[in-house]
Amino acid sequence: MVKKVSKIEVPSWDYSPSLESTSHIVLKEKYDLYIDGRWVKPHSGKYFATVNPADEQKLADIAYGNALDVDKAVKAARKAYNEVWSKMPGSERAKYIYRIARLMQERAREFAVIETLDSGKTIRESRDIDVPLACNHFFYYAGWADKLEYAFPNRKIQSLGVAGQIIPWNFPLLMAAWKIAPALATGNTIVLKPAETTSLTALLLAEIIDQSGLPPGVVNIVTGYGDTGAAIVNHADVDKIAFTGSTGVGKLIQKALAGTSKKVTLELGGKSANIIFDDAPIDQAVEGIVNGIFFNQGHVCCAGSRLFVQENIAERVVEKLKQRMETLYLGNPLDKNTDIGAINSKEQLVTILKYIKIGQKEGAEMYQPVCNIPAKGYYCPPTLFINVAQSSLIAQEEIFGPVLTIQTFRTVDEVIQKANNTPFGLAAGVWTDKGSRIFNLTTKLRAGVIWANTYNKFDPTSPFGGYKESGFGREGGLHGLSAYLK
Amino acid sequence: MIDSRAIDKVGVEERVARFQTRSIKNESKLQGLKMALSMIDLTTLEGKDTPGKVKQMCYKAHHLCDMHPGLPAVAAVCVYPTMVSLAKKELEGSNVRVASVSTAFPSGQAPMDIKLMDTRFAVDHGADEIDMVISRGKFLTGEYEFVFDEIASIKEVCGKARLKVILETGELTTLDNVRKAADLAIHAGADFIKTSTGKIQPAATMQVTYTMLMAIKDYFDKTGIMIGMKPAGGISTSKLALHNLVMVKEVLGNAWLSNEWFRFGASSLANDVLMQIIKSETGAYQSPDYFSID
Numbered sequence: 001m002v003k004k005v006s007k008i009e010v011p012s013w014d015y016s017p018s019l020e021s022t023s024h025i026v027l028k029e030k031y032d033l034y035i036d037g038r039w040v041k042p043h044s045g046k047y048f049a050t051v052n053p054a055d056e057q058k059l060a061d062i063a064y065g066n067a068l069d070v071d072k073a074v075k076a077a078r079k080a081y082n083e084v085w086s087k088m089p090g091s092e093r094a095k096y097i098y099r100i101a102r103l104m105q106e107r108a109r110e111f112a113v114i115e116t117l118d119s120g121k122t123i124r125e126s127r128d129i130d131v132p133l134a135c136n137h138f139f140y141y142a143g144w145a146d147k148l149e150y151a152f153p154n155r156k157i158q159s160l161g162v163a164g165q166i167i168p169w170n171f172p173l174l175m176a177a178w179k180i181a182p183a184l185a186t187g188n189t190i191v192l193k194p195a196e197t198t199s200l201t202a203l204l205l206a207e208i209i210d211q212s213g214l215p216p217g218v219v220n221i222v223t224g225y226g227d228t229g230a231a232i233v234n235h236a237d238v239d240k241i242a243f244t245g246s247t248g249v250g251k252l253i254q255k256a257l258a259g260t261s262k263k264v265t266l267e268l269g270g271k272s273a274n275i276i277f278d279d280a281p282i283d284q285a286v287e288g289i290v291n292g293i294f295f296n297q298g299h300v301c302c303a304g305s306r307l308f309v310q311e312n313i314a315e316r317v318v319e320k321l322k323q324r325m326e327t328l329y330l331g332n333p334l335d336k337n338t339d340i341g342a343i344n345s346k347e348q349l350v351t352i353l354k355y356i357k358i359g360q361k362e363g364a365e366m367y368q369p370v371c372n373i374p375a376k377g378y379y380c381p382p383t384l385f386i387n388v389a390q391s392s393l394i395a396q397e398e399i400f401g402p403v404l405t406i407q408t409f410r411t412v413d414e415v416i417q418k419a420n421n422t423p424f425g426l427a428a429g430v431w432t433d434k435g436s437r438i439f440n441l442t443t444k445l446r447a448g449v450i451w452a453n454t455y456n457k458f459d460p461t462s463p464f465g466g467y468k469e470s471g472f473g474r475e476g477g478l479h480g481l482s483a484y485l486k
Numbered sequence: 487m488i489d490s491r492a493i494d495k496v497g498v499e500e501r502v503a504r505f506q507t508r509s510i511k512n513e514s515k516l517q518g519l520k521m522a523l524s525m526i527d528l529t530t531l532e533g534k535d536t537p538g539k540v541k542q543m544c545y546k547a548h549h550l551c552d553m554h555p556g557l558p559a560v561a562a563v564c565v566y567p568t569m570v571s572l573a574k575k576e577l578e579g580s581n582v583r584v585a586s587v588s589t590a591f592p593s594g595q596a597p598m599d600i601k602l603m604d605t606r607f608a609v610d611h612g613a614d615e616i617d618m619v620i621s622r623g624k625f626l627t628g629e630y631e632f633v634f635d636e637i638a639s640i641k642e643v644c645g646k647a648r649l650k651v652i653l654e655t656g657e658l659t660t661l662d663n664v665r666k667a668a669d670l671a672i673h674a675g676a677d678f679i680k681t682s683t684g685k686i687q688p689a690a691t692m693q694v695t696y697t698m699l700m701a702i703k704d705y706f707d708k709t710g711i712m713i714g715m716k717p718a719g720g721i722s723t724s725k726l727a728l729h730n731l732v733m734v735k736e737v738l739g740n741a742w743l744s745n746e747w748f749r750f751g752a753s754s755l756a757n758d759v760l761m762q763i764i765k766s767e768t769g770a771y772q773s774p775d776y777f778s779i780d
Contacts, residue, residue: 015509016511281491336509
């Protein structure tokens with residue numbers, strides 16, 4: 001006879017809340033502009049509120065910079081360029097960049113918590129991905145500052161001058177690092193504008209830059225809205241514009257810059273294909289699909305938002321994907337166990353919900369797991385649309401949210417054609433056990449970044465950028481340095 | 487019939503790292519620790535095992551820490567076949583099961599009829615569970631049918647005893663092999679699949695356990711039949727035990743979170759879990775001298 005085993009009844013085992021503490025951070029009530037090494041009030045005297053998208057509470061007031069403020073910042077940057085920064089040897093510039101990187105590391109927890117509060121992204125991501133990667137960018141480019149002659153042999157190394165940089169709200173600190181680090185390493189000075197919903201970590205970075213003793217005017221942070229950014233783009237004394245954001249704004253910038261001598265790099269939207277072949281490591285592919293589209297609530301320009309699955313395994317992949325989505329925790333981004341945090345802003349939530357309605361109207365089969373949506377804050381459950389046609393709007397336009405469209409394919413040629421059949425060309429993913437197939441696809445997919453058997457991996461040494469309407473120019477690696485040299 | 491998918495090691499490592507970032511605090515930690523305690527197979531598998539040693543371990547199995555009432559007993563004790571009748575006697579009246587290793591544990595290098603006799607001996611002496619080893623040499627030379635038949639014939643001898651099949655993943659070396667062996671064992675009639683003998687390193691890494699849990703998951707999705715899992719060897723801390731439970735919960739669901747379906751093969755884990763349980767109740771760590779070593 002088999003005896004009854006000792007057994008404690010476990011109806012369900014759930015994770016108790018595990019909130020990251022906010023007690024160690026200090027937010028000011030009001031943030032001014034950081035120009036010429038000083039905190040200055042905006043000309044207009046206007047401020048706007050930045051809110052925590054997870055609970056809609058106001059976090060702080062941010063200065064609204066206008067064209068006069070931008071002019072002041074550009075003048076400061078020009079002066080710093082002419083008098084100090086362009087003359088300083090690379091080895092000296094490197095010291096400042098290293099110092100910034102180290103100070104960031106020391107205050108990594110503070111950065112992570114503020115990033116999560118201001119942007120809605122989960123503490124797991126800001127702590128494990130955004131902040132360490134941002135530090136790594138500074139470390140990486142600090143190393144190049146005195147080796148530019150070796151990086152670009154047979155090229156006379158000359159910096160550009162004043163760089164105007166406009167960054168998005170999806171990776172606020174990381175995008176600031178992507179922009180600032182290579183520009184400093186190559187000897188340029190900077191006027192940077194963070195996105196209006198996520199200024200706080202850029203301002204904390206300004207505090208650190210101040211603390212590092214960087215000469216005044218080398219980095220200036222001007223907060224504000226779209227018109228603030230436009231003032232930077234249109235300023236006559238700016239030598240280069242680096243923009244990351246939507247394709248719509250990218251087009252406006254390119255129009256504005258036509259006929260000027262300003263250099264420009266644009267990193268814009270995407271609708272990237274994630275392609276699963278029938279010999280793929282299926283469980284890891286499912287993980288890759290989840291990381292591809294639900295990472296940072298889908299607010300990722302290179303998100304794998306169009307899934308192509310070979311038809312003979314489609315049913316199984318979709319089933320596994322649904323099961324996996326049931327184990328994703330949506331909720332308070334400060335909880336260490338949260339997988340999906342808050343949508344960055346009310347405006348963005350409205351956009352995403354609009355596309356979800358369109359998808360339903362277009363007749364695709366929709367799936368959302370059961371989620372406990374908090375009563376306050378902007379949240380959107382992870383969403384699948386199954387049996388989507390190439391001609392559906394939701395498969396063509398960038399949604400920038402946790403919404404995945406699933407299409408099936410039969411042959412390699414078909415999937416290459418469909419994957420390339422988009423105005424965008426930022427990234428793609430290929431999942432197969434066959435090495436030869438990976439190389440075949442990487443040469444034929446028209447995308448700036450192609451991941452094989454993984455997705456959404458970033459590294460400072462690796463260039464990042466797009467084809468077609470996803471922009472031009474590369475950030476990261478040597479390519480990223482090149483964009484800041486004559 | 488058996489469709490073992492390709493496994494991407496890098497992807498598995500990443501997935502496992504995600505389980506390890508789960509933060510288990512307060513009530514869920516206490517609940518998890520008690521659950522872990524109830525899932526332990528207290529084990530002694532040494533050439534120098536004696537009746538005295540086995541007796542002491544059996545007493546500990548249902549008297550883990552009498553100073554602190556309300557704690558569960560472990561699930562089973564795991565011994566060599568020659569110790570089964572003694573262990574049965576010692577555990578009479580408790581609800582702790584007796585598991586016996588068999589099939590020329592740990593190498594499995596013996597003729598088939600000896601393996602069958604070994605198993606029959608343990609079952610006849612009252613083993614509730616049989617932990618067999620597969621012929622890794624045969625598996626690695628591609629003789630999958632041999633391994634399949636071997637498992638199936640041991641299963642027949644087991645009768646009512648539940649069969650745990652040890653893959654000895656440290657000798658299979660790749661996750662692709664682990665998956666293939668897990669599928670093979672499940673289809674040949676295993677009630678439980680188990681990572682290791684504890685004699686070979688690496689033993690129950692989370693990557694290996696994850697790969698085996700996915701095999702159980704795929705089989706369940708296809709057939710509706712539940713298979714148990716037992717990582718054994720190398721799990722000696724509460725933290726690692728909790729990470730394993732997180733993995734079971736997120737891969738297989740709450741249904742597997744009982745000692746009917748999940749076990750830890752370990753000898754030193756119990757004391758670490760006890761120490762953590764008492765720490766979360768009293769707020770302070772006790773000296774290891776307060777916990778008996780058996």
